Amino acid sequence: MNKPATPNSFRTGPDEQGMFGIFGGRFVAETLMPLILDLERHWNEVKNDADFRAELTDLSTHYAGRPSKLYFAEGLTKHLGGAKVYFKREDLNHTGSHKINNCLGQILLAKRMGKKRIIAETGAGQHGVASATVAARFGFPCVVYMGATDVARQSPNVFRMKLLGAEVRPVTAGHGTLKDAMNEALRDWVTNVEDTYYLIGTAAGPHPYPELVRDFQSVIGIEARAQILEQEGRLPDTIIAAVGGGSNAIGLFHPFLDDKDVRIIGIEAGGRGLDGIEHCASMNAGAPGVLHGNRTYLLQNSDGQIMDGHSISAGLDYPGVGPEHSWLRDSGRVEYVPILDDEALEAFKLTTRVEGIIPALESAHAIAHAVKIVPAMDKDQIVIVNLSGRGDKDVHTVASMLGMEI
Amino acid sequence: MVTRIDRRMAKLKTEGRPALVTYFMGGDPDYDTSLSIMKALPKAGADIIELGMPFSDPMADGPAIQAAGLRALKGGQTLVKTLKMASDFRAGDNETPIVLMGYYNPIYIYGVDRFLKDAIASGIDGLIVVDLPPEMDEELCIPALKAGINFIRLATPTTDDKRLPKVLQNTSGFVYYVSMTGITGSALADTGKVAAAVKRIKGHTDLPVCVGFGVKTAEQARVIGANADGVVVGTAIVNAVANVLGPKGEKTADPAEAVATLVSGLAQGVRSARLAAAE
Numbered sequence: 001m002n003k004p005a006t007p008n009s010f011r012t013g014p015d016e017q018g019m020f021g022i023f024g025g026r027f028v029a030e031t032l033m034p035l036i037l038d039l040e041r042h043w044n045e046v047k048n049d050a051d052f053r054a055e056l057t058d059l060s061t062h063y064a065g066r067p068s069k070l071y072f073a074e075g076l077t078k079h080l081g082g083a084k085v086y087f088k089r090e091d092l093n094h095t096g097s098h099k100i101n102n103c104l105g106q107i108l109l110a111k112r113m114g115k116k117r118i119i120a121e122t123g124a125g126q127h128g129v130a131s132a133t134v135a136a137r138f139g140f141p142c143v144v145y146m147g148a149t150d151v152a153r154q155s156p157n158v159f160r161m162k163l164l165g166a167e168v169r170p171v172t173a174g175h176g177t178l179k180d181a182m183n184e185a186l187r188d189w190v191t192n193v194e195d196t197y198y199l200i201g202t203a204a205g206p207h208p209y210p211e212l213v214r215d216f217q218s219v220i221g222i223e224a225r226a227q228i229l230e231q232e233g234r235l236p237d238t239i240i241a242a243v244g245g246g247s248n249a250i251g252l253f254h255p256f257l258d259d260k261d262v263r264i265i266g267i268e269a270g271g272r273g274l275d276g277i278e279h280c281a282s283m284n285a286g287a288p289g290v291l292h293g294n295r296t297y298l299l300q301n302s303d304g305q306i307m308d309g310h311s312i313s314a315g316l317d318y319p320g321v322g323p324e325h326s327w328l329r330d331s332g333r334v335e336y337v338p339i340l341d342d343e344a345l346e347a348f349k350l351t352t353r354v355e356g357i358i359p360a361l362e363s364a365h366a367i368a369h370a371v372k373i374v375p376a377m378d379k380d381q382i383v384i385v386n387l388s389g390r391g392d393k394d395v396h397t398v399a400s401m402l403g404m405e406i
Numbered sequence: 407m408v409t410r411i412d413r414r415m416a417k418l419k420t421e422g423r424p425a426l427v428t429y430f431m432g433g434d435p436d437y438d439t440s441l442s443i444m445k446a447l448p449k450a451g452a453d454i455i456e457l458g459m460p461f462s463d464p465m466a467d468g469p470a471i472q473a474a475g476l477r478a479l480k481g482g483q484t485l486v487k488t489l490k491m492a493s494d495f496r497a498g499d500n501e502t503p504i505v506l507m508g509y510y511n512p513i514y515i516y517g518v519d520r521f522l523k524d525a526i527a528s529g530i531d532g533l534i535v536v537d538l539p540p541e542m543d544e545e546l547c548i549p550a551l552k553a554g555i556n557f558i559r560l561a562t563p564t565t566d567d568k569r570l571p572k573v574l575q576n577t578s579g580f581v582y583y584v585s586m587t588g589i590t591g592s593a594l595a596d597t598g599k600v601a602a603a604v605k606r607i608k609g610h611t612d613l614p615v616c617v618g619f620g621v622k623t624a625e626q627a628r629v630i631g632a633n634a635d636g637v638v639v640g641t642a643i644v645n646a647v648a649n650v651l652g653p654k655g656e657k658t659a660d661p662a663e664a665v666a667t668l669v670s671g672l673a674q675g676v677r678s679a680r681l682a683a684a685e
Contacts, residue, residue: 017541025542027510027539028539029466029537029539029562030539030561030565030584031466031560031562033539033540033564034569173472174463179463186465187466187468193564287515289514289515290509290510290537291463293537295514300515303484303512304513305461305462305479305512306511
């Protein structure tokens with residue numbers, strides 16, 4: 001790709017048009033355009049508003065349990081015999097993943113905007129659960145769109161959403177995964193423009209969503225940076241996070257982008273390998289295109305039709321990626337590498353055995369890459385892996401992969 | 407630059423009737439059948455043809471047009487073939503305006519400059535690209551206008567008076583008023599409100615205003631056509647094709663004939679629109 005000139009800072013985007021270089025933007029139907037401009041106005045009002053920040057911080061602390069711990073993974077470190085491995089424990093948050101960070105921020109925004117109804121899309125169901133949770137907490141009716149395939153493979157999360165009072169609408173279009181759920185959520189939004197807030201779960205979609213989701217998730221990296229300085233007295237050598245849409249990754253990465261000695265690695269779902277079409281590695285095997293309101297790397301054919309992709313992890317099963325990641329890829333600041341289903345599964349099993357932590361399959365992709373690179377690193381080096389969620393939701397998937405019935 | 411759309415709209419104005427704008431999905435259910443549908447449209451009374459470019463993720467479309475797009479893609483339709491279809495149609499009809507309608511990504515991947523060159527060579531007169539609002543005009547709208555192709559913008563109930571000038575700024579050919587907030591194929595909005603909206607838009611522009619989304623019957627076409635300069639029908643036409651396809655996609659009757667029957671009725675509707683309004 002055409003490599004942009006290296007900027008003075010990697011943390012200034014997007015520009016006023018919502019662009020990160022050629023990526024991002026506002027590719028939406030006219031019906032939605034006034035809504036997106038209205039959202040941008042409110043976002044610009046609240047992002048530096050002390051009262052809004054205070055309310056969010058209070059909820060993050062007392063409701064979600066922040067700050068999440070930065071945990072020295074001694075068992076894994078000993079097992080790998082190289083650099084020290086730390087886990088940023090987003091799995092310990094209320095609802096079991098990083099998704100709550102974004103949902104709390106956006107529900108406060110929805111409340112300020114006077115909206116009456118929440119819609120969301122979900123893949124693994126983590127964002128659906130987090131959305132249903134904040135909707136329950138703030139008294140909003142909530143509709144969650146979820147691909148029919150994902151409804152089947154993430155049944156515990158479907159039940160949790162229903163318990164929380166949300167309506168889960170299965171989407172049968174396409175392969176019935178996250179992309180199709182997002183299409184359906186957009187159709188709902190374009191129909192119910194008066195009263196509905198679309199709570200997007202990842203750092204993608206039309207501007208200002210990639211920016212606001214990133215800012216709500218950046219608490220991960222801000223904390224991790226302060227914690228490692230506190231615990232080790234220095235910055236890490238490498239930080240790693242899994243990238244589906246990329247919200248946990250951009251949340252960890254963004255505060256480190258201008259620390260030029262910190263190597264930053266994003267992990268894409270390599271599925272069954274990049275040779276075929278059974279993967280979701282849009283930045284390694286896709287091309288820039290326009291979908292869901294933004295320009296970004298996409299899995300697509302030569303006619304510009306979007307492909308469905310595959311990952312063992314429902315949360316990574318998306319043919320695109322947040323636009324800021326596409327820009328960070330082309331600018332060379334962040335490396336993006338694929339991890340296969342089997343490698344993620346091995347890391348899942350390993351972490352469970354040596355750490356007593358069952359990681360989400362999404363996070364297991366990031367751990368799998370640490371397993372690859374850590375043994376060759378020096379013992380005094382430091383790696384932080386974002387443990388973006390807990391794996392309870394994945395036990396059925398893992399059992400069937402291992403040929404067991406539970 | 408005067409396009410076929412401008413000429414057709416001017417002619418209809420002298421005749422004192424609104425245009426019947428018909429949308430169909432290019433390549434549904436296969437290339438040859440779809441071309442026969444396209445050729446049948448003007449004969450049945452269509453004034454302007456919207457040729458749908460199938461896309462895997464049509465975010466503003468309801469189930470009928472989603473299914474039509476998937477049938478077309480399954481039948482092997484591509485943007486290359488959609489342009490060829492326009493070109494094949496032009497060999498026998500050099501007057502009926504053709505507007506390509508769809509989403510941006512296939513055009514972006516084809517390459518904007520190459521696309522505009524090939525679109526002109528294929529006899530395309532206008533473009534409707536759902537996911538390119540005025541904020542993204544540099545992408546395709548400005549290059550299309552420079553190349554001499556009309557860029558037809560959608561105005562919607564959420565486009566207020568403050569925003570309308572921005573929406574109309576680089577619009578040409580006609581303005582497409584989306585009758586309600588929603589996806590294609592939904593129920594028709596309150597026709598009184600639609601008439602008021604058309605009047606509001608006409609206060610901002612001299613361009614013809616066509617109304618679409620939700621118009622399915624000749625009677626609805628007549629009522630909407632009493633105030634609008636054109637009536638757009640899409641989902642009903644796509645459904646006429648779907649209705650003559652069996653469970654495995656086999657044809658149970660001639661789709662072109664089914665579409666022609668529907669369009670003839672709609673054409674009678676728009677032709678009686680102003681008579682009814684004058685009564």
